[in-house]
Amino acid sequence: MTDTTTKTPQALIPLPAKAARYGTAAAALATAASTFLAWTWTDEFPGDLTVTGYPGGLQVLTLIGALLTLLLVLSGLGTRGLRWLTPGGSTAPTLLFALGTLGTTGYTMGAISASLGGTANLEPGAWIAGITALATTLLALGIPADVKDDEATRPWARFRNTLKAPPARPSATTLPAWVEILIIAVTFGIALYVFTYGIDTEYGELFVGYLILVLFGGTALTKSGLITRITTLTNKHRTIALTAAFVAAAAFPFTQTNDTYTNVAANILVFATVALGLNVVVGLAGLLDLGYVAFLGVGAYAAALVSGSADSTIGVHFPFWAAVLTGAGASLLFGVLIGAPTLRLRGDYLAIVTLGFGEIFRITMNNLDGQSGPDVTNGPNGIANIPDLVIFGFDFGETHTVLGVDLGRFANYYLLMLFFTIIVVTVFRRAGASRIGRAWVAIREDETAARAMGINAFRLKLLAFALGASLAGMAGAVQGHIQYSVTPDQYVFVENAPPNSAFLLAAVILGGMGTVSGPLIGAALLYLIPAKLQFIGDYQLLLFGVALVLLMRFRPEGLIADRRKKLEFHDTGQLDIPEQTSLPGTATTAPTKAGA
Structure with a gap:
């Protein structure tokens, strides 16, 4: 034959x-x-x-x-x-x-x-x-x-x-x-x-x-x-790898000759830090939050009101550490107040409620102008003239020479924001590896099964919501000082440039949910592309949607995926059942796949 x-x-x-x-x-x-x-x-x-x-x-x-x-x-x-x-x-x-x-x-x-x-x-x-x-x-x-x-x-x-x-x-x-x-x-x-x-x-x-x-x-x-x-090498030398990553990031301002691009990098760090905070809510606990940028705004407004600004209606001037704690505490409080009645919802219903909260926050900040409501936030004008930080005699608004390199205002704030990024990364890694983090993952995968195993799902979801909100508030406190002012139109769902709620969620999904480096890379890409390609302004959302469709088609787990997501979205062969060897006088069992 x-x-x-x-x-x-x-x-x-x-x-x-x-x-x-x-x-x-x-x-x-x-x-x-x-x-x-x-x-x-x-x-x-x-x-x-x-x-x-x-x-x-x-x-x-x-x-x-x-x-x-x-x-x-x-x-x-x-x-x-x-x-x-x-x-x-x-x-x-x-x-x-x-x-x-x-x-x-x-x-x-x-x-x-x-x-x-x-x-x-x-x-x-x-x-x-x-x-x-x-x-x-x-x-x-x-x-x-x-x-x-x-x-x-x-x-x-x-x-x-x-x-x-x-x-x-x-x-x-x-x-x-x-x-x-x-x-x-x-x-x-x-x-x-x-x-x-x-x-x-x-x-x-x-x-x-x-x-x-x-x-x-x-x-x-x-x-x-x-x-x-x-x-494999970075996992083997994890501490050294993290140290090398942050040393490389700290070296960035020393490669610049002016503050033009350091300003971009500082805002990328703000965006990335907030995205990492959202990753606690979405990536670990699996809670779809479409109004997360409101917590950034709560922290920014709270810190601005106590920063000593001439436009502040409170008229107090806290030290920087107290202003940061005020911003983080205010966001945490709002996270608990919003989460307590809404976290009994799931999926799309929770997403709609959080989207509404984001819009309610923006409208409320607009109305607290002394006419439509109490005079707290100056309405659409916001709180301007936020003074530069002075920490231990170091004025962040002045140029300083370090190692023979002149570091301008935005370089100073970039290094400060990098310090807060280290804090957020540490909190995320510790929380994700803890018993609570494993419980969050269990709730994300199957809340009903998690409840059956004795996990208090509501309390842990509220904890994730509060932790994510406090991290966003901490970043908002620094953002207000970087930009000199906070206004309501900075905290919308999608209309303006990042950070906004839609781009924050996209940064987490694009980079890889549940990972540390994923949201950082996703945030950097989503901030840089609109900033550099300003000629696509009218087509920005169209191209953004096309990119998301392509991502979901070819790499649904994100650019940086953990092992769980790879198993979920791709056939790796790890669930294959090996072929059984037949005994004399018995039929041969055909190879099958688990779940077939």
């Missing part, structure tokens, strides 16, 4: 494996070389891409993408010292970096043509870059996939199979502890550089190219298994 079964090619484009890899390497090298040529004839396009001899602007991103593609190809060829970069296989990450380089280069060519009036404004260097980037991608499609799948017969199925990667292999050698710590330090140093580059982008086109490369690059590093390997 003739076997007519044919093996499906493991590459989308049938090429000899070595030829495909060497061709990809050569094309990536050519793409990198093309960035040293002029891409346009006029410096009217931002970044001045007219210079021959060194890259500038968006050319730098193409150069980085091409060199990283080359590095991964060499890793796939077994080059000594580079195999450590791809413990999960090199095909998928190589293709993803090639696609990111092609996307950045293609976007640059399109942006030049659109802003200058046609493709006639492209110099030969741009065409060479586009052609070689396309060749890199096509040749990368000829590299055999890391995961074999004989059922992938159609082109789209074979392309998706090329993007699959097997689980990362454990390191064959045990590294000395000092080497592992050095790797952690270098990793956070690179992360600081990438974050700083994104904040320091001076125009929208450069930030779009940065987003394209970071999106594909981050996915590529995840597929390569390198992120998993780094995560």
